[in-house]
Amino acid sequence: MLYLRSRSATGMPASASFKIRMINSSLWCFRFAIVLFSLYHQNSQSIRDYFRGAGRDRQTIIGKNLLSTFLLNAIGLDNNNVFFYWRVWTHSINNSVKNKLDNCVMVPVLFCIFNRPAKTQQVFNVISSVQPSKLYVAADGPRLDVTNEANVCQEVREIATKINWDCEVRTLFREQNLGCKNAVSGAIDWFFEHEEEGVILEDDCLPASSFFTFCSQMLQHYRDDEQVMMVSGNNFQDGKIRGDASYYFSSIPHIWGWATWRRAWKFYDKSFGMSNGFSDACVPCIPYEDENIVLSWQYAFALTYFKKVNTWDYQWVYTIFSKKGLSIAPQVNLVRNIDLDGGTHTRDAASRIGFMELGELGELVHPSKVRLYELADLYEYEKQNLYPLKKKMSIHYRWRRYRRARRLKIKINRLLCET
Numbered sequence: 001m002l003y004l005r006s007r008s009a010t011g012m013p014a015s016a017s018f019k020i021r022m023i024n025s026s027l028w029c030f031r032f033a034i035v036l037f038s039l040y041h042q043n044s045q046s047i048r049d050y051f052r053g054a055g056r057d058r059q060t061i062i063g064k065n066l067l068s069t070f071l072l073n074a075i076g077l078d079n080n081n082v083f084f085y086w087r088v089w090t091h092s093i094n095n096s097v098k099n100k101l102d103n104c105v106m107v108p109v110l111f112c113i114f115n116r117p118a119k120t121q122q123v124f125n126v127i128s129s130v131q132p133s134k135l136y137v138a139a140d141g142p143r144l145d146v147t148n149e150a151n152v153c154q155e156v157r158e159i160a161t162k163i164n165w166d167c168e169v170r171t172l173f174r175e176q177n178l179g180c181k182n183a184v185s186g187a188i189d190w191f192f193e194h195e196e197e198g199v200i201l202e203d204d205c206l207p208a209s210s211f212f213t214f215c216s217q218m219l220q221h222y223r224d225d226e227q228v229m230m231v232s233g234n235n236f237q238d239g240k241i242r243g244d245a246s247y248y249f250s251s252i253p254h255i256w257g258w259a260t261w262r263r264a265w266k267f268y269d270k271s272f273g274m275s276n277g278f279s280d281a282c283v284p285c286i287p288y289e290d291e292n293i294v295l296s297w298q299y300a301f302a303l304t305y306f307k308k309v310n311t312w313d314y315q316w317v318y319t320i321f322s323k324k325g326l327s328i329a330p331q332v333n334l335v336r337n338i339d340l341d342g343g344t345h346t347r348d349a350a351s352r353i354g355f356m357e358l359g360e361l362g363e364l365v366h367p368s369k370v371r372l373y374e375l376a377d378l379y380e381y382e383k384q385n386l387y388p389l390k391k392k393m394s395i396h397y398r399w400r401r402y403r404r405a406r407r408l409k410i411k412i413n414r415l416l417c418e419t
Helices: 014-051 056-075 082-102 117-130 149-160 179-194 209-221 291-305 313-322 347-353 374-383 395-418
Strands: 109-113 134-139 168-173 197-202 205-207 228-232 247-250 258-261 326-330 335-337
Touching: 109 117, 109 149, 109 179, 117 149, 117 205, 117 209, 134 149, 134 179, 168 179, 179 197, 197 205, 197 209, 205 209, 209 228, 209 258, 228 313, 247 374, 291 313, 291 374, 291 395
Parallel strands: 109 134, 109 197, 134 168, 228 326
Antiparallel strands: 197 258, 205 335, 228 258, 247 326
């Protein structure tokens, strides 16, 4: 029989044929090792970035695609075209991995909910479509004087925790109602006890899918720049483009869908840092010397300090002002408030900013330097009927500006007298 013959089918002694096969196998192993080393040398940083914070699904995607790359390069190996094949295949495979990972968000997400099932479902549908690797869900407790609110709150909690993807989920469900200020600020405190950075969404803030990618890239890009204190998903410029980049820097921190770092949130203080009572100490921190703008913020801070408004966000504004911080704002609106008619603090905003459509950002372009874009801020203040200073002002504009300042002063004085 053939396997008992002392010579191979080629007429070569069996021992010599075996040695040649061993040498060929060794050469293939050596070539395969070269390919592995080349791929690792070129892709080590991107591989580490992909694996950082990734869940099991993402690791599987990356592992399978890279293994395919190694094998294909090994099979097509020769001295003339190995590097050509290597470039083509690694480019195509890495793009494939990137496209699959674009649908997955590795930055942690905090989802603050309460008692709005329909709107919570809308926002959660978007969150589930991007499949964050970590999801934190915080819920305030039901109010005792509201009929059936406990059942509604339970329904909302079930909606926000119906996870169908590989995800690490943590919950903070309050038994008692803390109110907007303590519930949301406490949830963000809890969030940053576990994470260095992340996205924060409330149940009435509907994001575009690119909002998460935008926040993730901004959080990474400005991670060590302490002047940049938050990333907003809001744009109220009515289509006006500010600068030549994909975003600009503002002093107004919009919080209808935003992101920040632990390094920035650690300065937050619910009492505005005014342990000895409310004073005019807040005025110098406001980044504009315009009297109307200063009075407007002073009145908002006073309302919050004296508990006329139960909210947490004006303290965050004060924190950013006092640290001379900046907020990143995209050139298109990436988050829309879907509860302008019925929200706790959004009824006035509906008439002021109108209905904001969602947009999508294209390829990200960074600005050449970090600087405040004052024209964008002044445009927003003008939309709020604060009549900011201009180079040219008509008599009618000056009169409206004077009247707005007078009314704000009266409101502030009345508030201080009441307290």
